[in-house]
Amino acid sequence: MAEQPRFLNRFLALIQGEVPADTLEAYQRAGNAVYDLLKQVEDHRLSLKIQGLNPWQFDTATQTQFLCAWNAFVLQSVGDQLLQADYRADPATIGYVPPMTAEQALNFYNQVGKWLSRAHQASNNPTYRLDVPLPADLPVWGEEKPCPNSHLDGMISATKLIRTHTEAAIAGFESDTIASEHETALNQIHQLLASATSEAEYAEQLWAPKLAQVVHEKVEQHARTALEQYYRLGQMLAMPQLLDRRYSTQASKAAFSGQTSRLPLPEEAGFDRWCLTDPVVRDDPNRPNDTEAAIALIWKYDPEPEKTLAIQADINGALERHDIDYATDRFGDRIGHYYCCPWAPIYVVKHPVTIANRHLRTFQEFTLEISAEAVPRGGEFKRKLLVGSFQPVEDMEYCSPFSSDRRSGSHHRRSC
Incomplete structure (x- = not known):
């Protein structure tokens, strides 16, 4: 008898064109490490504030750890909320998700481990420097239309969760010890928060389980914008130098002169038939x-x-x-x-x-x-x-x- 529910589960998922969520569930289980790290970062940030330090006074490795932990948290949260929203919407097919949800969640989950690794490296190496340009962007969103209602529900849930932690980070960011020279940057922070919150609230107010397609797309657009803005804002709260448009952590590129070298054609001397192969x-x-x-x-x-x-x-x-x-x-x-x-x-x-x-x-x-x-x-x-x-x-x-x-x-x- 125990097999029947699982059989029906698979059968309904097949009818609805859903795909197995085994990989997504594995990433979801691994997410505890992300949330534990974020808690440590938030506690550390509060401790530094109590000591009278402001974010501009944090050493580079600490800023880097905060930033990487934030990115891992946002990416994990979006993946988790997309998965959980689908399971809430359709309990009969738990273990399966629409292809769009699977691909989108996986795009987010796939970046989590690398940000976690960078955060741990920064916490153990005072001279650690990031190897990627900042501020980082969220993974590319899927373009399938229309996306499932549960997909939008997950995005809305993610914006609410991430907004809460963004506001907590700003509370830790503000300090009486911030020099007047950073007042403009502080104003930028509040402006960015207002913009992200406006997008998030507008998406929440528009959202309902059954919407006309034109409204459906508006919800998706505003939720995406909110998530992207919260993602970048969290990085700036961790590393306030990013508010200076002249600042970049992009690694120096190797010397490269001239245009891309042309490869010989099959009938030409020097042609390498294996040039496409690993x-x-x-x-x-x-x-x-x-x-x-x-x-x-x-x-x-x-x-x-x-x-x-x-x-x-x-x-x-x-x-x-x-x-x-x-x-x-x-x-x-x-x-x-x-x-x-x-x-x-x-x-x-x-x-x-x-x-x-x-x-x-x-x-x-x-x-x-x-x-x-x-x-x-x-x-x-x-x-x-x-x-x-x-x-x-x-x-x-x-x-x-x-x-x-x-x-x-x-x-x-x-x-x-």
Whole structure:
């Protein structure tokens, strides 16, 4: 009898087009670390205020820890509230969520661990400096229309929770010891809070379970704006130098002169058929012989190899400038490559950059998807950037028109 509810749960989720939330629930469970850290930060901030110190007097490592803890908290809160709102709205499909909610929550959850890691590094290293530009932006929002009502409910719940902690941070920010030279910055803080609160309250007042689509979109727009403003405001409360527009923690870029180097075409001297492939795969002495054939087929069927190579040249240039890097997990280990031939690396954006005419934000993960699989059947050659969250899969596929072979191992594909 115990199996029946779970069967019905899965059946209803399938009918509604929902996807399993196992990964989201794992991130939610890990969230206790985020909330514990935020409590420590809020206590520390109050302790420093009692000592007569104001935020401009905090050492850089303390400011950095506060900022990273704040970012982890906001990201975790949005993910948690999206998940919890869906479960409240549809208890019959607990364990499953709409694809849009799954992708959006995962976009937020995926950044939490790295901010947590940075916060812990700052708390243990007085000379620690951040490796990313500030203030950081929230992950890109999904564009699916319309989004589920539960999605909006989760966003509203997140704004309420984050607003409470923002106001607490401002109470700790204000101090009698703040010099008159910082009065303008303090006024900016109050202005930013007023703007974020106005957006949040307007979204809350508009929100109702059943809305016309035009109002639905207005709620979403105002809630997003509120969350984005609270996110940036919390960073400025932690590190008030960010209020000075001239201030930037962007790491110095490596010397880079001239335009992106053009890569040789297949018929030209110096052409490297493996130029799209992760070096780990390319240099693996144990990779199957079939990988050679799969790579060869890509170039055989590519109708415009100059376009493919131009995208790779953009990627190479961004790597050289340190605008992007190979994506890693919270422990600093590379997460690997895309599961399908040509097994391109998964990258992470370090500084805003444009690749293949697509603007990418800091912390976004992406890879290059190239496939000739459909060409012999009259289909189109596939050539595009895949941007999103990447999850491990067990099989490495050849994505060849003439092969369905797979190779077991640790590989990644974009989450849906």
